[in-house]
Amino acid sequence: MSQGLLQVGQAGSTEVEVGGDAAHGHAPLATDMSRRTFLRYGMTIGAAIGGGLMLGFSVSASAAQKAGKASRGVEIGDVAALPHEGVLAPNAFIRIDRQGGVTLIMPKVEMGQGVYTSIPMLIAEELEVPLDSVALDHAPPNAKLYGDPLLGGGQITGGSTSIRYAWQPMRKAGATARALLVAAAAQHWTVDAATCRAQDGEVIHTPTGRRLRYGQLVDTAAKLPLPDNVALKNPSEFKLVGKPTNRLDSPQKVDGSARFGFDAHLPGMRYAAIVHCPMLGGTLVSVDDTHAKKLPGVRQVVKLKNAVAVVGDHTWAAKSGAAALDLKWDGGAAATLSTQEIVDDLAAAAKKDGAVAHKEGDVAKAFGRARQRIDATYEQPFLAHATMEPMNCTVHVQNDGCQIWVGTQVPEFAAQAAQKVTGLPPEKIALHNHLIGGGFGRRLEVDMIVQALEIGRQVDAPVKVFWTREEDIQHDMYRPYYYDRISAGLDEQGRPVAWQHRIVGSSILSRFAPGAVQNGVDDDAVEVAADLPYAIPNQLVDYVRQEPRTVPTAFWRGVGATRGTFVVESFIDELAVQARIDPVQYRRELLRDKSPRALNVLDVAASAAGWGESLPKGEGRGVSVMHAFGSYLSMVAHVAVDSEGRVSVKRIICAVDCGMAVNPRTIEAQIEGGVVFGISAVLFGEITLKDGRVEQSNFTDYRVLRMNETPAIEVHLVPSTEAPGGIGEPGTAALAPAVTNAIYAATGKRVRKLPVAQQLKSA
Structure with missing residues (x-):
C-alpha cells in the first residue's frame, strides 16, 4: 500500500481565521447522544468550516508518489474557501468532492500515537x-x-481516548456517506438500493456490473435525506480494521519533510530566546541589557513578569543576547524551597482524613478480624516531560489580527487563550496546528502560547519563541510528587480481607477542569486505586489534596493510572510475599471471580515470560496487572542487578487486551514506546528542588534510557471482540511495578520510593 504524504504548517499557505462560535466555550457532548442528533450535528459543517481553523497540512497518497516522484501530496488549502456546492458533507467528519476525493475532518492531533493512520482506517x-x-x-x-x-x-487529544472516541462516530460517519452514495446510484439507475454495493470508491450494480464513481454521485447524494439507520460492518467483514498497517506519516518523519511546530518559518521572522526566573514562582526585578544589545543581530529585549526574552535575527543572536543579560530576580516566599519541605508537607497531610473515593464493606471491622496487618508508604517524585521537541510557539500579533503556529493538544483552548491575551475577537485569530514532537500531557497546557503572544505583542514582526532544553526542563509543569499510605489486613490464608489506601498529592483536575472534581475527589489522582481489579471485600480509598507550594503540576502520560498502578501492584506483591504465595498465583486467585479479562492477560504474559523458570543469581522477574483506559495489560519484567546496585532491564513481556485492535502495528509501537518512557522514569526520573530552583537541567542529569540499555520488548495482543480501549498510556502505566517487583525478586530489596537508581545505591 502506498504511504500518504504529510505537510504541516507549509510556509505561505492560505490563512483562515477562527470564527463563529468555535471558541466561546467547551460545550460538552452528551455521552448518550442519539445517532440522529449526532448526524444532524454534521449538517452545520458548512458553518463550522466557513469560519474555521486553517491547518496547512494534508495526508494522502498521490498519483505522483505512486509513480515514485517527490510530490507535495494533495493540497487541501483554505478550508473556508472550499465550495460547498459539489461537495457531499453528510456529517462533521467527511467531505467528498466531484473528483471523488475523500477528506476526513480530523478531530484529534498527531503526536506520535498514530491517529493519522488509525482514524482514517475507520x-x-x-x-x-x-x-x-x-x-x-x-x-x-x-x-x-x-x-x-x-x-x-x-x-482535546489525550487520556488515551482517540480510538475509543472515534470507534463508533467515525464508522457511522463513513457508513452514512456510503449509504447516501449507494442510494444516489440506485436512484440514477432506478433500481433497488439493495442490489447495489460500494467498493473501492465506486458503487456497483451487482446484477449488471454497472459502475459509478463516488465523484459522479456527489451532487445527487447531497440532496438526499440522511438515512435513519445505517448498518455498520460486522467485524468479520473488515478489510482494513485489525490488519497491521504502516503509518501514513512515517516517510516524511524519516526523510525530514514532516513539519513540526519548531519548523514554522515565515518571511521576516525573528527569534526570541527565553530566560525564566530560576526560582519557581519568582519575578523579575531588573535587567541590564547593555551588553546584549551590542551583539550583532540582537533586535530588542522584552520584559515579562517572570522572564526576559531576547529577540534577534536568528537563534544564535537571540541565545547570545540572552547569555549576555545581567538579571536580578526576586525568588519570593519559595526562594529557599527544597524537595524535602514538599515531602514533609505531604507526610503531614497524610495524617488527615481524605475525601472518600471508594468505600466497600467495613474496613475497621475487617482489620480487627485480620490475622496480620501490613503497612507501607510509597513515594513518587516530580517528573519533567522532556519532550523531544522543546516548547516553542511562533506568533504574529497585529492590531487587526493574530496568527499562531504551534503544536498543541488543545486547539480550542489555544484559541481562547489568544482571545484573552490579545483582546481580539475570535474571527481575527488564526491557529495553524502542526505535528507534535512529543506531548505526554505537556502540550495540554497553553502557557507557552500565552507567553509567545505576550512577547509577540511587543515585536513588530512574526516571532518564534523557543525554550532551550535547560529552560524546558527547569520550567516545565511537572508530574506531581505523590505520597501514598496503604495498609492491608490478611486472613489465615494470607488473602486480603481489608484494604485502606490514602493518596496525597496535587489535584491537576482542580486547575485543568474544576468541574470534574466532585466532593473533593480528583478522579485522576485516584485512578486505578479506586477501582481495583482484585476481589477484596472491604476497601477504603481516600484522597487528600496537597499542592506543592510554587511547583506547577500537570498531566504526565497517564499520571493517575501510572502512579496508581505502581502503588497497587507493588503492594499486592508485598502481600504475596507475606502470604508466601507465588505473585502470579496470588493475583490469579484475586482476579478469578472479578476480572476474567485481567486474569487472561496475566496468564498470557506469565506463560510467554516463562514465569517460574530459574534465573541466575542477581536476576529476577516481576509482574504487574492493570485495568485502565478501557484496556487490560499484564507485564513481566526480567531484570539484572549488579553488586553496585545498577539495574539493567533485560526483557519486557506485555500481554494486551485493548478490545478490538484497529491497527495492531500501532498498538505494538505504542507499548514499546511507553515501556522505554516508563523505564527512563523508574530508573532515573526525578526532579528535585534546592533554594527554589530545579536542580536538573538537561539529559546529563535528567537521564533517559539509552539505546544500548533498551531491553527486548515483546507485545502479545489478546484477541477480543470488545470495543477498543486506550493504548497510548497503558504501556508506561504498567511498567514501574513490574520492574520494581523484579528487583525485589533479584535482591530481596523492596523499592517503595522512585527512582530506583537512588534507592538501590543508598540501600
Whole structure:
C-alpha cells in the first residue's frame, strides 16, 4: 500500500481565521447522544468550516508518489474557501468532492500515537475506499462538533481516548456517506438500493456490473435525506480494521519533510530566546541589557513578569543576547524551597482524613478480624516531560489580527487563550496546528502560547519563541510528587480481607477542569486505586489534596493510572510475599471471580515470560496487572542487578487486551514506546528542588534510557471482540511495578520510593 504524504504548517499557505462560535466555550457532548442528533450535528459543517481553523497540512497518497516522484501530496488549502456546492458533507467528519476525493475532518492531533493512520482506517473501512485515498484536514476549534465526551466534551487529544472516541462516530460517519452514495446510484439507475454495493470508491450494480464513481454521485447524494439507520460492518467483514498497517506519516518523519511546530518559518521572522526566573514562582526585578544589545543581530529585549526574552535575527543572536543579560530576580516566599519541605508537607497531610473515593464493606471491622496487618508508604517524585521537541510557539500579533503556529493538544483552548491575551475577537485569530514532537500531557497546557503572544505583542514582526532544553526542563509543569499510605489486613490464608489506601498529592483536575472534581475527589489522582481489579471485600480509598507550594503540576502520560498502578501492584506483591504465595498465583486467585479479562492477560504474559523458570543469581522477574483506559495489560519484567546496585532491564513481556485492535502495528509501537518512557522514569526520573530552583537541567542529569540499555520488548495482543480501549498510556502505566517487583525478586530489596537508581545505591 502506498504511504500518504504529510505537510504541516507549509510556509505561505492560505490563512483562515477562527470564527463563529468555535471558541466561546467547551460545550460538552452528551455521552448518550442519539445517532440522529449526532448526524444532524454534521449538517452545520458548512458553518463550522466557513469560519474555521486553517491547518496547512494534508495526508494522502498521490498519483505522483505512486509513480515514485517527490510530490507535495494533495493540497487541501483554505478550508473556508472550499465550495460547498459539489461537495457531499453528510456529517462533521467527511467531505467528498466531484473528483471523488475523500477528506476526513480530523478531530484529534498527531503526536506520535498514530491517529493519522488509525482514524482514517475507520472511515475508509465503512466508506469502502482505499486507505491511501483519504486525505486529512484538521477540525476547527469547535467542541460542539469535535469535542470528546470521554474528556468532558473538550476538544482535546489525550487520556488515551482517540480510538475509543472515534470507534463508533467515525464508522457511522463513513457508513452514512456510503449509504447516501449507494442510494444516489440506485436512484440514477432506478433500481433497488439493495442490489447495489460500494467498493473501492465506486458503487456497483451487482446484477449488471454497472459502475459509478463516488465523484459522479456527489451532487445527487447531497440532496438526499440522511438515512435513519445505517448498518455498520460486522467485524468479520473488515478489510482494513485489525490488519497491521504502516503509518501514513512515517516517510516524511524519516526523510525530514514532516513539519513540526519548531519548523514554522515565515518571511521576516525573528527569534526570541527565553530566560525564566530560576526560582519557581519568582519575578523579575531588573535587567541590564547593555551588553546584549551590542551583539550583532540582537533586535530588542522584552520584559515579562517572570522572564526576559531576547529577540534577534536568528537563534544564535537571540541565545547570545540572552547569555549576555545581567538579571536580578526576586525568588519570593519559595526562594529557599527544597524537595524535602514538599515531602514533609505531604507526610503531614497524610495524617488527615481524605475525601472518600471508594468505600466497600467495613474496613475497621475487617482489620480487627485480620490475622496480620501490613503497612507501607510509597513515594513518587516530580517528573519533567522532556519532550523531544522543546516548547516553542511562533506568533504574529497585529492590531487587526493574530496568527499562531504551534503544536498543541488543545486547539480550542489555544484559541481562547489568544482571545484573552490579545483582546481580539475570535474571527481575527488564526491557529495553524502542526505535528507534535512529543506531548505526554505537556502540550495540554497553553502557557507557552500565552507567553509567545505576550512577547509577540511587543515585536513588530512574526516571532518564534523557543525554550532551550535547560529552560524546558527547569520550567516545565511537572508530574506531581505523590505520597501514598496503604495498609492491608490478611486472613489465615494470607488473602486480603481489608484494604485502606490514602493518596496525597496535587489535584491537576482542580486547575485543568474544576468541574470534574466532585466532593473533593480528583478522579485522576485516584485512578486505578479506586477501582481495583482484585476481589477484596472491604476497601477504603481516600484522597487528600496537597499542592506543592510554587511547583506547577500537570498531566504526565497517564499520571493517575501510572502512579496508581505502581502503588497497587507493588503492594499486592508485598502481600504475596507475606502470604508466601507465588505473585502470579496470588493475583490469579484475586482476579478469578472479578476480572476474567485481567486474569487472561496475566496468564498470557506469565506463560510467554516463562514465569517460574530459574534465573541466575542477581536476576529476577516481576509482574504487574492493570485495568485502565478501557484496556487490560499484564507485564513481566526480567531484570539484572549488579553488586553496585545498577539495574539493567533485560526483557519486557506485555500481554494486551485493548478490545478490538484497529491497527495492531500501532498498538505494538505504542507499548514499546511507553515501556522505554516508563523505564527512563523508574530508573532515573526525578526532579528535585534546592533554594527554589530545579536542580536538573538537561539529559546529563535528567537521564533517559539509552539505546544500548533498551531491553527486548515483546507485545502479545489478546484477541477480543470488545470495543477498543486506550493504548497510548497503558504501556508506561504498567511498567514501574513490574520492574520494581523484579528487583525485589533479584535482591530481596523492596523499592517503595522512585527512582530506583537512588534507592538501590543508598540501600
